[in-house]
Amino acid sequence: MGTVLTVKNINVYYGAIHAIKGISFDVDRGEIVTLIGANGAGKSTTLHTVSGLLRSKTGDIEFLGESIAHTAAHKIVAKGISHVPEGRRIFQGLTVEENLQMGAFITKKDRIEHNLEYVYEQFPRLKERTRQIAGTLSGGEQQMLAMGRALMSDPELLMLDEPSMGLAPILVDQIFEIIQNLNKAGTTILLVEQNAQMALSVAHRAYVIETGKISLSGTGEELAKSDEVRKAYLGG
Amino acid sequence: MKLLTNLISGLSLGSVYAIIALGYTMVYGISKMLNFAHGDVIMIGGYMSFVMSVYLGMNAWLALLIAMFVCTCLGILIERLAYRPLRGTGSLAVLITAIGVSYFLQNVALLIWGANPKMFTSLFEGVQPIRLAGGSLTVTAESLFTIAANIIVMIVLTLFVNKTKAGKAMRAVSEDNGAAQLMGINVNQSISLTFAIGSGLAAVAGVLMCSAYPVLTPTTGAMPGIKAFTAAVFGGIGSIPGAMIGGLILGIIEIFARAYVSTELADAIVFACLIIVLLVKPTGLLGKKISEKV
Incomplete structure (x- = not known):
């Protein structure tokens, strides 16, 4: 290990x-x-x-x-190391796509496309909203964006x-399911x-x-x- | 026709304010500080261009490029030496430092070039004004070029912050410095770049302004600096289109007040308009409401 x-x-x-x-x-x-x-x-x-x-x-x-x-x-x-801070702290004035691009700020060009696909696969909701201003997303979507953004840099x-902060119970379940999926896919997680x-x-x-x-x-x-x-x- | 002539002068003056206001607004956006030395960078730009073209006999356009380069470096240097060490210490310390830098630049200019006004030669020396409508409407090359320069600067800058990686990073840092670092964005680099762009534009504004009003003294930058700051607040500080609209409106108000009300009262009227706008809309015309973090 x-x-x-x-x-x-x-x-x-x-x-x-x-x-x-x-x-x-x-x-x-x-x-x-x-x-x-x-x-x-x-x-x-x-x-x-x-x-x-x-x-x-x-x-x-x-x-x-x-x-x-x-x-x-x-x-x-x-x-x-990718850190999804408390309160999400997504870039409210940027679009969903731009937020993800910021997450890939240090990622090599040939990996960005691949990582973007992976993020959209994990969070299909984000794919429907690529051009939306991030500040207008719901709380759950903002949490997904924050996690997606963090995944764009291929974190170990x-x-x-x-x-789970401020989310409805059904969304909490969903987020935790995604956390387990990410872990199964090989990402180490500190929660x-x-x-x-x-x-x-x-x-x-x-x-x-x-x-x-x-x-x-x-x-x-x-x-x-x-x-x-x-x-x-x-x-x- | 007089109205149209005044409108064009207003747009031209307003364009200068807009270009200066960009420096204020971008720096405020990214580092939440008011760089009161910005006006004096304009003055240094004017002097640099003056030295290159008059003392060294250089082509006025080449002189402008050199002035831009010097001011860009000066902006980076000011941020590095005066503001960066104070980052995180509270806005009052930075504000006082900015005022200090402003006086420092003015006095350095006084030491080098003296208090006597220098006669600046226009970028368009010898170019005849364009006469339209049988000579009743006169447009100077300076006015036309200043307005065009403003439009070009706005387009290029808007594309830069919306389309390029470095520009998007600047917006990210403006929104949330800490989260930007977590993305791997070098915040110091982003702030340096902002100062570089703002100061380079200040040199352009300085040369354009001195081309239209060709007297250069160590305090040349002070009043336009304050007016442009007003324009930035007027339009909504932190907003790039706001700086442009604020600058243009301010320029037009100033020229109209001069032409139709009173030359002496023009400045008072400009600032009175600012107060009214802020009373009605405290964030300025295009200012963003600052969203509270939950």
């Missing part, structure tokens, strides 16, 4: 606030790994640190055996931040979710983050059964 991502003892601050307090975890090739935890626990901050938008004061982040802790965010994408590791039940049901392994620290870890199944997790995150 081999390890794709290793995060070693990272500490992240927002000014004086110590948001991440020595988090370490790893993701193996082919896995779905999820980070669950309450609002403000530091899940999104962790993803932002991996993708280079935030910096850790200590420790190291290794991707495919190479340290990326000091690599600029726009270069980390080229190494094979796809990081998804709260893909951050508040919807712990959903996340644990698809994850191979999971980490629970509490106020900037990892409090528990195990397989998705183990954690779903654990009393602590059930009380705190699964409503008993």
